[in-house]
Amino acid sequence: MSAEANNIPIEDDLNTTAPQDKRTAWTMPEPVFKRTSGRLPKGYEKQFSQSSTGEHETAAPSSESVDSVEGYVEPKPKNPTLKILVVVLALMAMAAFIAVFLTVLYFFFLR
Secondary structure (H helix, E strand, O other), X not given: OOOOOOOOXXXXXXXXXXXXXXXXXXXXXXXXXXXOOOXXXXXXXXXXXXXXXXXXXXXXXXXXXXXXXXXXXXXOOOOHHHHHHXXXXXXXXXXXXXHXXXXXXXXXXXX
């Protein structure tokens, strides 16, 4: 059965959006600004001042702080010659890969 056989216009058949009440227009709600006193919770300063003096046992660093990006320091090579050598080897490896790739292309597709 087609849509026209049921006396339903084709335009209504394609329209899948639910009918909406057009009397009320949407308006943006007023923004809510949250205010704080600017003070720390009670006992916060005591807790961390005692831990910094060593009165409390300090816990081992959590896995989150060890794995965080802020805690990562990139190791520096001890010898600048090593850095140059690694760059030269990397360039040679890239050139070798390109040469092998082009050779394979030549033998399989252009020959």
